[in-house]
Amino acid sequence: MISLQEFFNKPENTQAKGIVQKNNILKRNIIAHMAIEGDSTLADLAKQLHISIPTVTKLVDELLVEGIVADRGKIETSGGRRPNVFGLTNSSIYFAGAEVSRDQIIMVVTDLQNNIIHSERKSDFALDDTDECLETICSTIENFIDRSGIDRTKLLGIGVCMAGRVNPNTGRSYKYFTSKEESLSEIMEKRFGHKVLLENDTRARCYGEYVKGCNGAARNIVYLNLGRGVAIGVIIDGELYYGKSGFAGEFGHTPYFDNEIICDCGKKGCLETEVSGVAIENKMMTQIRNGRTTILMDKYQKQHKIHISDIINAAKNDDTLSIELIEEAGEKIGKSIAFLINIFNPEQVIIGGSLSHAGDYLMLPLKTAVNKYSLRLVYNDTQFRATDLDDNIGSLGAAMLIRNKIISI
Known part of the structure; x- marks a missing residue:
């Protein structure tokens, strides 16, 4: 047996x-x-x-x-x-998923039917290209699996998705931990004793939305991940689109603006320099230094930094400056989405990531701009919505993808 x-x-x-x-x-x-x-x-x-x-x-x-x-x-x-x-004979077969973002790690354990058995979040985390950070990631995932209470012999695989350029075929991140001779997936497989699939965080979120959010109602979708960065995931006829090298979706690094802001990629004028969570945070801090009034002034004076979640919460409490910055980003994002839907003609455009929590402050100017700049026939065929799924959708998507790979779906 x-x-x-x-x-x-x-x-x-x-x-x-x-x-x-x-x-x-x-x-x-x-x-x-x-x-x-x-x-x-x-x-x-x-x-x-x-x-x-x-x-x-x-x-x-x-x-x-x-x-x-x-x-x-x-x-x-x-x-x-x-x-x-x-x-x-044994329905207790499990898969684990972990989303390693820039400022947190979200982890889940799922069964064969993609139901979440156990989940945890590590908030005191900062993604950095160091051996110490890699050790933190591995130990956090390992300790989570141990605390989940499942029998490790019934865990078939672990999906790990992370920010930056990732190729699941090579198992490598091309932004973090690039100095290792072994691929990141190989390092983790040796550490965990299980098969590991390394995936990009936006693609994992996109697949999670496709399975759990669309429920088969749409086969062609564009998922826009508006977090501290900007990226897209694309589903074409029910399949994730990867491109030749596995790097499809780096929409945030489109040279969209004529500005002098240096992007994280080293180039100027990228979409990310104006509409990402980091960009909105920087704009808020600049406005405070320039004397603009906001309910976040005290927080900035104490901590000398503002997080995008602070700005969203302030907007929901009628803070004029926060609303202004989010609406400005929404208009610019909408114009860029018009470019996407004219190319892909998707059934749905789903807005996810931390900025999606801004609700109508983001979505109303976004949809107005899409309507203004896209082709009418394409716009009429596309449904726009902000995600209504939990923040664990990325880790759940990663667990689904390793499940599909192992049982050959």
């Missing part, structure tokens, strides 16, 4: 040829189907997976012997012979 972890994580047998290799693939498909759809009859499996009844019977019998599938007994029918129903 082998465990599900051993079944999914064992390396492909390069010597397996012909019918043996084909049967291994079919058995994984059966397990993946049961993981998504639940218990099934042999007839259901044969129909959904396009396998003959004799073949599916033989493969399920092998899975029964291996202890991966269990016979649940017969089910009631309206007439005729009652069929047996089969399901995975």
Whole structure:
């Protein structure tokens, strides 16, 4: 008898040829189907997976012997012979997801149906390109999994998404921890003892929105992540779009403005220099130094810094300067989104990230600008909405993506 972890994580047998290799693939498909759809009859499996009844019977019998599938007994029918129903022997199969952002780490443990079993947040964190920061990330995730109370032998994989340019195929971040010979995913796999998928945070959030927010209602979406930076995730016909090198979505580094502000990427005039959370924070502090009145003056004088969440909360408390800065950003973002929808013609544009919490202060000028600068036919076909999902959508998306990779969805 082998465990599900051993079944999914064992390396492909390069010597397996012909019918043996084909049967291994079919058995994984059966397990993946049961993981998504639940218990099934042999007839259901044969129909959904396009396998003959004799073949599916033989493969399920092998899975029964291996202890991966269990016979649940017969089910009631309206007439005729009652069929047996089969399901995975242990539904307690888990995946972990972690979103490593610039100022926090959000972590979840999920089951096969993408339900969150346990979640935690580490707020006292700053992402930095140092060995000490990497150790903090690894120890935080490891301690979280230990505290979750799950059996580590039932954890099949860990998805980790983070800010910056990330290529999931190479398992490398090209912004943080780039001096290591091993890829970041390889370092984490050795540390955790589990398969690790490294993903970009915006793409993970985009996929989480697609699965949990759209519920299959839209197959072509653009997700705009307005946090301390700016990036997009794109779903085309139900699939994440990566581009050739896995770096698609760096919309914040479009040379959109004729200004002298140096972006984090080293260039001037990027979209991020005017509409990101960091840009709005800098504008607020500049305005305070120039004598503008705001309810955030005392906070700035005590701490000498302002966070975007402070500005959003101040706007909701009728602070004129905060409202002005958010509305200005909304208008500029809307103009840039018009550019996106004219190219992609998506069904939905979803605004996520910390700035989405500003609500109508952001969305009303944003939609007005999109309407003004986009093609009418394209605008009429696109639904705009701010996310209504929790902040753990990035870590949940990362858990979903490692789940899909392991069970071959």
